Amino acid sequence: xxxxxxxxxxxxxxxxVAFAQPVGENPPKSTILCLDVSGKILPATCRVPGSRLDASxxxxxxxxxxxxxxxxxxxxxxxxxAESAAYERxxxxxxxxxxxxxxxxxGKPMCVAGRDVPGGR
Numbered sequence: 001x002x003x004x005x006x007x008x009x010x011x012x013x014x015x016x017v018a019f020a021q022p023v024g025e026n027p028p029k030s031t032i033l034c035l036d037v038s039g040k041i042l043p044a045t046c047r048v049p050g051s052r053l054d055a056s057x058x059x060x061x062x063x064x065x066x067x068x069x070x071x072x073x074x075x076x077x078x079x080x081x082a083e084s085a086a087y088e089r090x091x092x093x094x095x096x097x098x099x100x101x102x103x104x105x106x107g108k109p110m111c112v113a114g115r116d117v118p119g120g121r
Contacts, residue, residue, distance in 0.1 A: 027114060030101065032060035033071045039092030041083075042066040048115070055115050070099040074111035081105050 034042040046060040062068050074080050081087050091110055094103035103110040 027055040028057060028073060030070050030072050031057060031112060031114070032062075033069045033100075033112065034062035034064065034066035035069050035092060035095065036066045037092070039088035039090070057115075067095065068098060069095055070101060072101055072109060072111045073114040074109065078109065078111065080112050081108055081110065 032044055032046065034044045036042055042062060042064045044060050045063050046057045048054075048057050060068070087105055090105050091100065091103075094100055094105070094110060096103075100110045
C-alpha cells in the first residue's frame, strides 16, 4: 500500500512539473495557448499571482482540449497578427515541438498580447 501511495505522489508531482511555466520572468516573455487542429485558439485556464502588479503565470491548462503551445508575448510596440483563417492555418503549421517561439507570419512575429498590469504595457 505504501508503494502505491509513493508512486501516486511521484506521478502527481511529475505531472505538475510538466505544466509549470517559466518562473521569475516579470513581465513574462511567453505564455501558453491552447490550439485546436485548425490553429484556432481555445480557452486556457491559467493560475496567476494575486498581485495586480505581477503579470507572470504559474500553470496553464487546456480544459477544453487542444494542443498546449508555448507562445511569445509581443514586445512593447508590436501588435499580434490579426486573427483570420489564413493566420490560424499558418499558426498550426508553425508549431514545432509545442512552441511558436521564433515563428513569423507575413514577416511579423507570431505573438500574443500580454496581460495588462497597472503601469505596464
